[in-house]
Amino acid sequence: MSLLEEYLPDWFFTYLSPIILLLGGLMAIIIVVFYLKDKESTKYKLFVALGAVLGVLIVVLAVTEGFHAQSYTLLLIALAAFTLIIRPIREVHIAVVVGILVMALVYLALANLNGVEVAGVDLSFLASGWPRIIVAFIAGAIVYGLLNFAEAIVKVFGTILNCWPILFILGVLCIAEAFCQYMGYGSIFDYINNIPWSNYIPSS
Structure with missing residues (x-):
């Protein structure tokens, strides 16, 4: 049993991947919103700093707990963590x-x-x-x-991923992936593949 398991409920670890995806996605979208409103504002800089902290936390959880998920989900988690961490230190x-x-x-x-x-x-x-x-x-x-x-x-x-349209899309994908995992679909790809397209697309 890890140190975190002594203090956090079991459901947290059961839904660890969707929780991280949801938090990362929301943080990415919030950063985009405040960037578009005023990138010099204190709120924007605060959320960028919080995003970096969240990114580091994701890395720590990946090392200590691991994310039991499919490759596509792990890629999204890695991209979210990298993007959030690199944003405030791109010019350092x-x-x-x-x-x-x-x-x-x-x-x-x-x-x-x-x-x-x-x-x-x-x-x-x-x-x-x-x-x-x-x-x-x-x-x-x-x-x-x-x-x-x-x-x-x-x-x-880091510059490409932090371009605000791409960052916004990444945030939406993370939230959608979190929803699919929570609902038991596995991933976005699994959900799309299980859609009965033949019922919606008329055959020629």
């Missing part, structure tokens, strides 16, 4: 911060090479002076380059 250059941090850590770590030999090579020259600075700078630059590339890819997808 994380690669620069991490690169500088790595450079500082490597610079500090190189001090421990004083008197160290590897395969007969004395590495003490890396523990001070310009070699120490250059190695630390190169390490930071490599990490920055890799993270900057990854950051660019993430921001492209």
Whole structure:
């Protein structure tokens, strides 16, 4: 039994996927509404922050509890979490911060090479002076380059998903998926596939 199961009722875990989908969908639509009204308003920024918190919560629940659902449902949950988390930090250059941090850590770590030999090579020259600075700078630059590339890819997808029409559609899909799961249809695809189309479409 997990820690959450001690404090939350059984129905919460039974309907965990539709609950998360419903909350994520509603949050996405609320963000769109306040964005269109006034994207500089305090309410909009508040809901963006709450959306990021909800996105992190979804990730935590995915790790600790798991979502027992079909692949399409899991994809919607993942997209909702990613979109809500990335929205407030799209303009934050994380690669620069991490690169500088790595450079500082490597610079500090190189001090421990004083008197160290590897395969007969004395590495003490890396523990001070310009070699120490250059190695630390190169390490930071490599990490920055890799993270900057990854950051660019993430921001492209984040920008596309956070375009308000797409965000609104994602919110509607999440709510519809939550409704289908709660009603026992499985997913939107299952519901659509079970519709007797032959009764509505006349045969030629």
